[in-house]
Amino acid sequence: MANNPTLVALGEAAVLWPGAPIDCVVSLGCGTVTMRPPDYSTISWVRQAVEICCSSHITHALAAGILGDRYFRLDPDGLGDVHLVESRLDVVEKMLQDG
Numbered sequence: 001m002a003n004n005p006t007l008v009a010l011g012e013a014a015v016l017w018p019g020a021p022i023d024c025v026v027s028l029g030c031g032t033v034t035m036r037p038p039d040y041s042t043i044s045w046v047r048q049a050v051e052i053c054c055s056s057h058i059t060h061a062l063a064a065g066i067l068g069d070r071y072f073r074l075d076p077d078g079l080g081d082v083h084l085v086e087s088r089l090d091v092v093e094k095m096l097q098d099g
Contacts, residue, residue, distance in 0.1 A: 004056030029075030
């Protein structure tokens with residue numbers, strides 16, 4: 001849930017403004033991860049389990065189910081391959097080129 005705090009925001013809004021309708025929620029993502037061929041090693045399975053637990057897409061599905069067409073998620077394709085603490089010069093330069 002920490003990767004997509006939409007449900008936390010909805011809960012806080014319900015406490016702060018009980019009964020007030022929600023007109024629109026816009027969720028800004030950090031990008032989706034490029035799909036890679038499966039790796040069937042034990043480490044890969046553990047990594048996949050952790051990624052599923054931290055996935056923002058579960059929250060996205062729940063928020064979309066609750067709010068319907070009042071919920072928008074902006075999540076650029078492939079950008080999730082870059083870590084938020086990325087410091088490799090070649091990767092940062094490519095990000096700047098891609099805009």
